Amino acid sequence: MSEQILLSADKVTKSFPLGNRKRHIAVNNVSLEMYRGETLALVGESGCGKSTLAKLLMRLTDADSGRVFFDGTDISALSGRALRPYRRKMQMVFQDPASSLNPRMNIRDIIAEPLEVWHICKSRKETDERVKELLDLVELKESYLSRFPHQFSGGQKQRIGIARALALNPDLLVCDESVSALDVSVQAQILNLLKRLKKDLGLSCLFISHDLSVVNFIADRVCVMRAGEICETGDVSAIYSSPTHDYTKYLLSSIPRTRGMGNQVDPGDGVMGS
Ligand SMILES: Nc1ncnc2c1ncn2[C@@H]1O[C@H](COP(=O)(O)OP(=O)(O)O)[C@@H](O)[C@H]1O
Ligand SMILES: [Mg+2]
Structure with missing residues (x-):
């Protein structure tokens, strides 16, 4: 892996008003x-x-203090037109695949948007070609193009969300609890898809989860x-084998034993369009 820094945060803080002149510090330094x-x-x-x-890293919300750098540029200082190119480079896959897709648009239009x-x-022809390419990338069939979101399973909807997020060839994909709403076996298929995309497209991924x-x-x-x-902070293998912070130890010890650390996800064979 190259050691080139894509994204960094420098002492960012964000607080929200609590209503009694106090503020809740959601992200602290x-x-x-x-x-x-x-x-x-x-x-x-x-x-x-x-x-x-x-949201702070993607500049979807402004920090109270601190700076965010994307590819060496201080994007916390940018706004409007200057920020626009960076919006394209950072794309998000949301938690709830059902509410993140417009129910009135068919899959072709959702991905083409x-x-x-x-x-x-x-041209429209070129757009259609690219949409088909994206659908293939997330292992969905071309015949699905004219269908609407309600005609798909949760896993398929999340694949559509990923295809849409990849449409602009982003450098960074942010997945915020993107598999949390899915059944365990479908989670495994989506995780395998994300792993493959990372490898094939050289994607960088910020993966947010409460599930260790x-x-x-x-x-x-x-x-x-x-x-x-x-x-x-550390390599995943080091954190899991020898956590140093008490809170990390606590989090690791609270994984239900029946699911087992790291055993929960069975790579499976990625059934087409699941
Ligand atoms: N727009 C907001 N207004 C007020 N409080 C917020 C807002 N967004 C988040 N918070 C609060 O900030 C804290 C962190 O929230 P969040 O970043 O959503 O946590 P997580 O994603 O880890 O579950 C929570 O206490 C939440 O209630
Ligand atoms: Mg959250």
Whole structure:
């Protein structure tokens, strides 16, 4: 893996008003570095600030203080037109595949929308070709193009969400609890798909999850978050075999034994279109 830094945060803080003149600090003075081509996981309990940190990194929300660098540029200082090229380079796959797809649009139009908004293709024919290519990339059949989201399973909807996120050839894919709503066997298929895409497309992925078994399967490195702060960072194998922070030990010890660390995800054979 190249050691080129794609994304970094330098002491970012974000707070929200509590209504009584006090503020809740959701992300507290966080610094992190993400390398190009790696899958970095943000793991921690619900409410610890993972999604807020992801929004700060993608400039979907403004920090109270601190800076965010993408490919060497301080994007926290950019706005409007100057920020636009970076929006294209960072794409998100959401948690709930059902509500993240417009129920009134067919699959062709859902995947074509970013291509049209960004004027990527010269003609409708070229757009259609690219949509088919994207559908193939996420292992869905071409015959699905005219169908609507409600005609798909949860796993298929998430594949459509991934195809849409990949339409603009992003450098960074942010997956915020993207497999949490899926059955365990479907989770495995989507995780395998993400692994393959990372390898084939050289994608960098920020993978957010509260589930340490999933993180163990997909990530190269992990940042463990607790109460708005990163308490431990390291290679996934090192963190799982010898965690140093008490909170990481606590998180690891709280994985239900029946699911077993790292055993939960059976790579399976990625049934077509599941
Ligand atoms: N827009 C918001 N307004 C007020 N509080 C928020 C907002 N977004 C998040 N929070 C609070 O910030 C904390 C972190 O939230 P979040 O980043 O969503 O955590 P996670 O993704 O780890 O579950 C939570 O206490 C949450 O209630
Ligand atoms: Mg969240």
